[in-house]
Amino acid sequence: MKGLPPSLRSRKRYIAFRIIAEKEVDERSLSRALTDSMMSLFGECFTAGSGIRLEYFDGQKGIIRCHREALEKVVVAFTLIDRVGEVRVIPLTIGVSGTIKRCKRKYLEV
């Protein structure tokens, strides 16, 4: 929801990750695979409430955004991804941060 005051905005966490795959992985397909994994594990309601978004992805490294309360479950769902589309992948988490700036600086060296 746009225009919420800071006191009502949810606290977020940014998960830095990297993907190891034989072929190139598309950002849209990865986002889809992540959402599918969340929905199959925790259902539509929880996935909707987790605030999960793929913030940034350059083909190998990326950042996932989610609500603070849903962090553990998002990491579990991400760990259980084994393929994106037709491509087999190895999803590895690098770290978690409270701000996107720090996440990029510390984990992605951007």
Place this chain on the structure above:
Amino acid sequence: MYDFLRFVPENLMDLGFKSYIFMLEKPGICGGVVVKAENPDDLRKKLRKVRKNIIVGVTGNEAVCREAVMRRKVDLILDSDNRQLDYATIKLAAEKDVAIELSLAKFIRNKGLSRMQLFERLCDEVRVIKKFDVPFVVTTAAENVYEMRTRRQVENFFSFFGCEIVKARQHATRLVRKYYDTRFIMDGFEIEAELEADVKKKG
């Protein structure tokens, strides 16, 4: 923490583990041996051929696991897609100091209803493990490179289901040190320094 793999990868990535233990049917230099048995008699025959001073992991059906837990040579009950441990076997594992492996790979391999049933089994096993303080280890048990994950991912996954990761680390360390650390005698009891006379004798 240590990861117990079921294969030897060509290039080992740094995934946050202290070291890797390769559990294979034909053991190499650094690793353990996997004993696959179809029934308790088969298990006994295969255990007789296993050499000493190696980590022994057993995989099989309920009867095989129950027999394995009572054997002195067995250190670890390995996890698999169709492993079914009952209450009595887990309780006995605590008394006989045999560790139970909880693996991530089976959750990656399965989807849908079969995965749901694996989660159900995992929750039950964790509950009994906590009740009797059974030694256990959490691993990837990867059979190929696509099933490998970082240490943090494995620990987060199992702590989400209620596992005490600190205890899992301690049990894994104890299991590995028992065979690969010459200074280790038992929990809280290890050789600090050797006497000069002993060093000269060895040298």
